[in-house]
Every structure is written in C-alpha cells, then in structure tokens.
Amino acid sequence: MYHTLLFFHLIAAFLLAVTVVTYTAVALGATTGGRTLFVADRCWDVGGLGTLVLGIWLALDLDEYDFFDGWILGAIALWFVATGVGQSTQRRLAADPNADIGVMHWLRTLAVLGLLVLMIWKPGA
Amino acid sequence: MTLLASVRPDDWDLPLFLHVLGAMALVGSLVLVVLALVSARRGDSAAGLRLAYRSLLFGVIPSWILMRVGAQWIASKEGLDDLDEPPAWVDIGFLTSEPTLLLLIAATVCAGMAARRAREGGGRAFGGLNTATLVLVTISLLAYVLAIWAMSTKPS
Numbered sequence: 001m002y003h004t005l006l007f008f009h010l011i012a013a014f015l016l017a018v019t020v021v022t023y024t025a026v027a028l029g030a031t032t033g034g035r036t037l038f039v040a041d042r043c044w045d046v047g048g049l050g051t052l053v054l055g056i057w058l059a060l061d062l063d064e065y066d067f068f069d070g071w072i073l074g075a076i077a078l079w080f081v082a083t084g085v086g087q088s089t090q091r092r093l094a095a096d097p098n099a100d101i102g103v104m105h106w107l108r109t110l111a112v113l114g115l116l117v118l119m120i121w122k123p124g125a
Numbered sequence: 126m127t128l129l130a131s132v133r134p135d136d137w138d139l140p141l142f143l144h145v146l147g148a149m150a151l152v153g154s155l156v157l158v159v160l161a162l163v164s165a166r167r168g169d170s171a172a173g174l175r176l177a178y179r180s181l182l183f184g185v186i187p188s189w190i191l192m193r194v195g196a197q198w199i200a201s202k203e204g205l206d207d208l209d210e211p212p213a214w215v216d217i218g219f220l221t222s223e224p225t226l227l228l229l230i231a232a233t234v235c236a237g238m239a240a241r242r243a244r245e246g247g248g249r250a251f252g253g254l255n256t257a258t259l260v261l262v263t264i265s266l267l268a269y270v271l272a273i274w275a276m277s278t279k280p281s
Contacts, residue, residue, distance in 0.1 A: 007274055018153045020153060021184060025157060025180065030179070032160075033167075035160075120142045120145065
C-alpha cells in the first residue's frame with residue numbers, strides 16, 4: 001500500500017514539474033501555444049490534487065509521521081501558496097497573453113522547491 | 126524500506142534532493158518538448174520546433190546530468206555501487222537512465238536540424254526529423270515512468 005501511494009504521489013509531483021517547466025519557458029520569453037499552457041494548467045490541477053491527497057494519505061498511513069508534524073503542515077502551507085500564485089498567473093495570462101508573469105512564476109517555483117526540500121529533509125521528523 | 130526512508134541518514138539528503146530535482150526537471154522538460162512538437166505539427170512549426178530544441182538543449186540534457194550525478198552520489202553513499210548484485214530497482218534505474226542519454230542526444234540533434242530547416246522555410250511540420258524527435262522523447266519518457274515506479278516501489 002505504502003509503495004503504491006508513494007508511486008502515485010511521485011507521479012503527481014512530476015506533473016507539477018511539467019507546469020513549472022512550461023511556465024519557466026514562458027517566463028523566459030518562449031512562444032508557446034494556448035494548448036501547451038492548457039495542458040500545463042491541467043497538469044497542475046491533477047498533480048496538485050494528487051500530491052495533496054496522496055501526501056496526506058501517506059502521512060496518515062505511516063506510524064513514523066503525524067499529520068501535525070511541522071514539515072507536513074509547512075508543506076501544506078507551501079502547496080496553498082504555490083496553487084494560489086499559480087492561479088493568479090493563469091488568470092493574468094488569460095486576460096493578456098503578453099502579460100509579465102515573471103515574479104508570480106518565480107514565486108511559485110520557489111514554493112515548489114521549498115516543498116521538495118521539506119519532502120527530502122523532513123525537518124523535525 | 127519504509128522505515129529506511131524515515132530514518133535516512135542526514136548526509137544522504139543533499140544527493141537525494143539533487144537526484145529528485147534533476148529527475149523532475151528532466152521529466153518536466155521532456156513533456157514540454159512533446160507539447161512543443163505537437164504544437165509544431167498543428168500550427169506554428171518554426172516556434173514549436175525552436176522551443177522543442179531549446180528545451181532539449183537547455184532543459185533536458187542538463188537535467189539528465191543533474192539526475193545522474195545525484196544518482197551516483199546517493200548510490201555511493203548507500204554503498205549500492207559496491208554490491209556484486211545490486212537490487213533490481215537500482216539496476217532498473219541505471220538501465221533506464223544511461224541508454225536514454227543517447228536517445229536524448231539524438232533527439233536534440235534531430236530537433237536542432239528540424240528547427241533550422243523550419244526557420245529557413247524548407248522544413249515541414251510533419252517531417253521525418255520531427256517524428257524522430259517525438260519518438261525518441263516518448264521512449265525516454267516511458268523509460269522514466271518505469272524508473273519512477275522502480276524507485277518508489279523498490280522491487281527486490
């Protein structure tokens with residue numbers, strides 16, 4: 001059970017990476033079609049939900065971790081920051097395809113990096 | 126293995142972080158290449174092919190190196206590279222990562238040539254180079270999904 005959950009949790013995290021990499025290309029000035037951004041946004045929808053639900057499930061499934069561990073609460077907070085900033089970026093681009101999304105995108109990227117740091121180091125666990 | 130994951134020594138964390146970061150950037154860049162190539166087939170072939178080529182050159186190849194260096198570092202820390210018979214999941218990791226570098230280099234060359242032809246106006250979005258790039262990248266992506274499965278489920 002643990003390994004299956006972990007596999008799908010990782011796949012969901014890799015979907016988040018698809019969104020971050022695609023928006024990095026946009027932030028660096030690449031020309032992408034609307035379809036590419038649409039797929040990238042759906043990757044965040046599926047990956048975001050998957051990482052959150054499966055991550056909480058993993059925390060509840062393992063005796064070593066508790067839902068109220070600081071690193072898990074921190075990860076959930078970062079997840080909400082990344083998702084919120086991502087949705088703002090998405091709305092801004094939908095309103096104006098030439099909008100400057102640099103700051104918002106790099107904020108989301110930092111939040112995702114922070115999530116990865118918490119997942120690996122698990123401070124306080 | 127579950128217990129091992131929770132009590133991993135602290136000095137394994139940095140190599141593991143670099144390995145996972147490289148792997149995530151690698152897969153993310155590869156999916157972007159696929160999206161750019163599909164976009165090139167449907168519309169602006171020059172822009173799509175340029176994005177695919179640059180993603181391969183500046184995203185995929187550096188990410189592969191980061192992933193592979195991190196993998197070797199963590200394998201060394203765990204003593205997995207000294208074993209006569211390493212676990213199957215380690216073998217799967219090496220078997221999926223090393224041959225795919227050749228595929229990725231070939232894909233980069235094909236995408237570069239296709240992008241150049243498209244820029245000069247002689248390339249066709251459905252050309253053989255585009256298809257070759259798409260096939261090479263898709264095979265690599267499938268191999269990496271297998272690697273993710275092996276790394277997370279750790280079959281013995």
